[in-house]
Amino acid sequence: MGGIVGGMTTDHEEHPGPHGYSGDKAALLGRLRRIEGQIRGLQRMVDEDTYCIDVLTQISAAKSALHAVAVGLLEDHLAHCVVDAARAGDPSAKVKEASDAIARLVRS
Template sequence: MSEQAAPGSVDGAHEAHDGHQHGYLHHGNKDAYLKRLRRVEGQVRGLQRMVEEEQYCIDILTQVSAATKALQSVALGLLDEHLGHCVAEAVQEGGPEADVKLAEASQAIARLVRS
């Protein structure tokens, strides 16, 4: 894993803390997320075909909406995991890490609301 902060992260807060890696799928949902993302990938390929074939605009928009909702579902699941694990653990431990995790969560929520 890179030592640089990920784009949009707060001071690289996704990096290891006290020997414990924060930020990546702690509750065994990785396979479910990957399955969902592969389904979205297929939807996007289907959208590309629809555009190439010049299908009806409303049909394309309907599929864009479905892909968008699927991505939002993944995002909400990841946010729920982050709040339930990373943020909750940081708050329990206290200190500056708690403030960083809360700020990260707040920024992530703001991005999701804007999208």
């Protein structure tokens, strides 16, 4: 996870964009491109009649990679949106939004 948000959690005053992950946008995009490559690899495996247990192993890997991106985004959201809202006054809406996103992620 550290790769995505490492610099930002300790340096959260400097993010240039409105939503916090801009500073690590390149790293995040790199992760998503690797996941896209995994999904294309899955298509190739299906196309070549790869044994389905091996396809399932690759699906589990892609799912784990998506999780890592999601947890990184959540950490970033907490470090920026929730923290900024707490300092500005009432963070309850941001907190609710974050925990709803966590609930969706856990169940999806």
